[in-house]
Amino acid sequence: MQDPQGAHATAAPASHSDASLEPVEFEVERYHHWKVAYDGPIAKVTMAVDPNAPLREGYELKLNSYDLGVDIELADVVRRMRFEHPEVRVVVLSSGSDRVFCAGANIHMLGASTHAWKVNFCKFTNETRCEIEDATDASQQIWVAACNGTTAGGGYELALACEEIYLQDDGSSAVSLPEVPLLGVLPGTGGLTRLVDKRKVRRDRADVFSTTAEGIRGKKAVQWNLVDAIYPRSKFDEKVLERAKALVATASKELPGGERKGVVLGKLAPEKRANGRRYRHVDLSWDKATRVAKLVVKGPTAEDVALVEKGGEAMRQAGSDVWSLRAWRELDDALLHLRVNHQDIGMVLVRTEGDPATVLAHDAALARVRDHWYAREILLHMARVLRRFDNTSRSFFALGDRGTAFAGCLLELALAADRFYMLDDEDAKVRVGVSELEEGALPMHTGLTRLQARFLGEPSKLEELVGRRDLLDPETADEAGLVTVRLDEIDWDDDLRIAIEERASLSPDALTGMEQNLRFPGPETPDSKIYARLSAWQNWIFIRPNATGPEGALTLYGRPERPQFDWRRV
């Protein structure tokens, strides 16, 4: 069944747009490119890209190639399934095309895109693939790739995000990463990293594989650990199903509790204004003249806390409108909107509104029910939104002034921000506080909590904060190491105005590079390596004339002319 949600059956807006055109929307009305079928613990997700429904005009999505629109739908499939179909243990991803699993990102779309668009596109597709891995690892929804045809480039990268990869053994179906030999760019959607860091393919074999345009198939693909199994065409579906059933048993061990009845994700449907988007709990506004946006998140109310205190089942029955899901879905949507549709907004001022004590009570209640599958999914979702925040290339200043509630999960926004300004005024009574959720439930891509990342050099400060549940006044918070700049009422407006103006005047590229280096101290993981080592190199290559110049390999792909390279090695 293509559309699990009756509500999605309305017509999609024709949003074939670059940043300068009609804004891209990340809420999906219906699937153009994916079919999803449920059969108890096994779901089948079929990629059947409609060539005539690209996100923007000017290219056809042939051979199951994808653009941002296809990936927005896939992200929706992955996320929705976790909430709406908690009974699913194994997801079999395959293709509806004959002899083609997926040909990767659409090259004509890439060729026609601006650098910023390409980078945003790659970042989102990377995040979607990390979501697939997160579903597999954390939600016991194991994604497997049933590659029933050619699996090339981004197609193989999609398969690499799955826990297991099965390839049809038909004498022609191969897996390949032809980006380097054919396009002069990298397999930048995690491909190179997952090859050597996730599947741990021997690096010299990875070198051969990544420079062999036609790819590798059959037994050699298994021997090199490029795929987990090959099955003959005649028995492919049967063998995949057999394997899926075996995995269901594995995935069904140690499941979190609660009745496994799904929660339908309701529409966010923000109110769209010329200079902002207003959601129920989130308000995003921007000023094109100053290139500064304001992002406000409203904290939970006492009623929200009371609901969570009733337990996981009560939350599940309340549906997707519970604050901890709704507010964070809204925040996610706002971040994506900002990234793709407002590229020239360089600064975001983040405020949280509400009562910090209520946020702490909320977090405590949520932590108590985390053994319920729905509460657990909500926490995993919050963690993903925060990681999207970490990876958003805008300068974030969190502003803790009158009426703000930077506590618990909302304090994470201040810790994820580049700076946290806090108002120190007797009357304003601004308070912050740490919750149990911050001590492991909301990890960064590096595997650290944001408190650990912050206090890498001051372990004693971390120790003092862990387990502390009282609200801290500005002076105490500052001494505890939570505040970047503490200002009194007199200085607040002027100092902040100057700081914002200064920040907004700096080179956006240098800021992006700086923030990417300062935000992720400490260890790296395969995930963080994708966003650091791999993506940074890909960004560099994307603007090199050898790839995107008039005679570059990406530009000339599919044309009779051969690319002309500047041979200097850098």
Add this chain to the structure above:
Amino acid sequence: MQDPQGAHATAAPASHSDASLEPVEFEVERYHHWKVAYDGPIAKVTMAVDPNAPLREGYELKLNSYDLGVDIELADVVRRMRFEHPEVRVVVLSSGSDRVFCAGANIHMLGASTHAWKVNFCKFTNETRCEIEDATDASQQIWVAACNGTTAGGGYELALACEEIYLQDDGSSAVSLPEVPLLGVLPGTGGLTRLVDKRKVRRDRADVFSTTAEGIRGKKAVQWNLVDAIYPRSKFDEKVLERAKALVATASKELPGGERKGVVLGKLAPEKRANGRRYRHVDLSWDKATRVAKLVVKGPTAEDVALVEKGGEAMRQAGSDVWSLRAWRELDDALLHLRVNHQDIGMVLVRTEGDPATVLAHDAALARVRDHWYAREILLHMARVLRRFDNTSRSFFALGDRGTAFAGCLLELALAADRFYMLDDEDAKVRVGVSELEEGALPMHTGLTRLQARFLGEPSKLEELVGRRDLLDPETADEAGLVTVRLDEIDWDDDLRIAIEERASLSPDALTGMEQNLRFPGPETPDSKIYARLSAWQNWIFIRPNATGPEGALTLYGRPERPQFDWRRV
């Protein structure tokens, strides 16, 4: 004393050159920019850059700013001291200029340089700073920075490479990283990484610091851990000396044995030909038409082994001509020459000549004497050269054909290469083998051995090889996982020719990015983060119009016009 070596007193060649001009030489004849004075366990290294002796014409090295020429000398100072002055425990780095410690990389040099030159320059300076840390950590030669004046940009990055940083407290001397606010580029010589990963400065403070052009001084610099201590101007030298003496005591614990009499590093003086450089043990040749170089390293002889078997003292008395030092210094020089002076040579074919059993015997003997300081220094040097190899952005194919000796330390060249081709022929009797040196003495920047990196996914293969000391024939080596492609005599020439031609035809940028991702599987360390996360972002920013376009911040630095930015965030 400026020049510790009488041999260095000859005039320097006027090698003010870009890659297209007179080649840059990495052997230093005399110091133009540094003074080195020895006083028992304490050495003083004074940066006194001669403004009128830049490496290339067209800029002055004002305010103790540096170019590649200054850094080549610094690298020589660091390396030479470890071999020639093993009695030194603490190195005090300060400035000979009044009120300026170091202003960082020369901006006019950067502005006038090609992208490839900038990247090569940054890579070399990064390597030199890692050498300073390696001397501190592994050779008990603790470098400390006595910042007796303004310490800006690359100047502070140089200080960050030191174990401790002391700043003059005079009301004006500050440490700063003004790259982002003033130049629109990153502090790319390790600055951002060392700030948050080495000194573990809190990331929000690092954000404030890295966007504050005037920097931070006095007590705040200590509080933020930007420096270790501040001392008043009048007592600066005295306090620094006091601290240095205390560190001498710390560094003198657990020193390796052997008489601490230095070994003078003799000249390499390769024979320079139009299409090559011939050293005693290394031969580098290149073909501009095919853009392919050949790098041959001759293995040790039985006499070389006999010398090592006599022990560390015998080696020390034999001086810098021992194979394990001389051959590896030559290899290092060849790699640097290739990188900077032959940017369009994209492929390097690596061969090792000799008897693999002799290499294994040599490695075993060297491993037995590693408690002697000189043997230990030699091993540390070999490890550094191999890391330079890992970080060289050229495609390396190691060719194990007739007469080659890929065993022990020389097998590391095959493991560091992107591929290893091995000839499987009854008559040729090519053999490879693993030595004890490969099991920890020659680590990569990631902290792994090359065998560990290779077998991340096949731990059983690693177990089988560790401790194994016999020579492996091609089939056995292939089964053991050491060979990428095994070819018989009939296929060798043709298959290899095709592989080389194919490789040499691919986009040099895509290859650089691909190799950087495939060569470093597994964990990352601060060192590897510098070469990955930080350098890749810096490379990207260096070619963005916001930095180096006609209206970019780096281009316009020092001029009245303000940079014009494309505000889109990427």
